[in-house]
Amino acid sequence: MTGSGTTSYRRLGVAQRRAQLITAALGLFAQRPPEDVSLDDVAAAAQVSRPLVYRYFPGGKTQLYEAALRSAADELELCFAEPQTGPLTVRLAAALDRYLAFVDGHAAGFGALLQGGSVVETSRTGAIVDEVRRTAAGHILAHLQVPEPGVRLRMTVRTWIAAVEGASLTWLDEGKRPPVEELRDWLVDHFVALLITTAASDEQTARVTRAALALEPADGVVTRLVRRLGPVLAEAGHLL
Template identity: 70%
Template sequence: MTSEAPTRAYRRLSVEERRSQLLDAALSLFAVRAPEDVSLDDVAETAGVSRPLVYRYFPGGKQQLYEAALRSAAEELEHCFAEPPDGPLTRRLSNALDRYLAFVDQHDAGFSALLQGGSVVETSRTTAIVDGVRRAAAEHILSHLHVSHPDISDPAVEEPSPRLRMTVRMWITSVEAASLIWLDEEKEPPLDELRDWLVEQFVACLVATAARDAPTEAVVRAAIALEPADGPMGSLARRVLPVVSDAAHLL
């Protein structure tokens, strides 16, 4: 454990490289253990450096290291939702979810500890970082829900309606919940299936909101126009029809 550490500590890394090495080591530990079970000694050992070196970079100790690691993870997580505004909406959402779910898969215990709350390292600052990620994800998704269909150009829908905004934020929260349940249930169902189902849940929520909110209806109509029959929305539509086949008395 200690024989190698001093040698490796003297490898010439720049300040930024060293900092990033320590954050990676911390993240890899927070990914498999609760924050309260990770010590600075563990981080030093994983990074192959001395404990004083960790303290030199993070004089505030574990709390500071945790918050820095969290900030670094938050940046990575925010990037998951950046997606070019081309192609069918469901394909863009699938791409973003693929990256998000890979992040969840990789950060595992750290992701759970963070979102489940009540952890010893949780403070109003860490909560603010997590809220920041939620807000950024919502803004990314909302930026795809502009009406860009040439037949519809109502300036009123440029700014998302409160109802559309609320729908997106609710879906993001439910994706978080699904991720936690998924980690808790030994990563079942497989990632691809979970992703497709979450996309379908989004489509369903969006359509239900469109049924009482004209700006959302414009967004849904524009999105439908871009969807191919062999895409997720077509597949969902064909599977929903038999489910509601006995609903004629409701129409």
């Protein structure tokens, strides 16, 4: 439909039109927080009229925000769904590459979309965000092959998921420094360190850690981490 003062748009099916509007909203949220994006902005980005946006999202901006968040959550939940073969550190690195690529692509809106703090946040959006965290933790535990993790192992994994989120936000605040590859490698090292620390006082985690380390190559991530730690520990030899 075209005309003076009327935005043109193609006729699409219901699912296609909803997907188009959600994609337009996510593109805008990637540039600025949801509270700074109006329905007029979404309509302009999708090249449709404002009434059409309301037709598919009668709840207005809040409903559209929830739908966009759900779409983003679906993508994030897949980040840690790596095949459960090979060294654990290699799997984590591949998962983090996807996660950090999402963060990079949704830089301005990442905090509002995944960390809350938006004026259009609702109890449902909070539940969606928590679902992302729980799903990510579930994938990590599956990589560790632990169907019934104890509280300390669950805390270790959830702590790392929180660290990944926090580090991602700080990385954005710091102008995407250090380089994303360094951030990824540091987060992998961080998981190894957390796992080993918990293993020192929890037998289940110790069994899991031994099994995971057995798959690591002799010249891999864990070996390089140990070598870097050597000089640091040597300087504190009186504690050993």
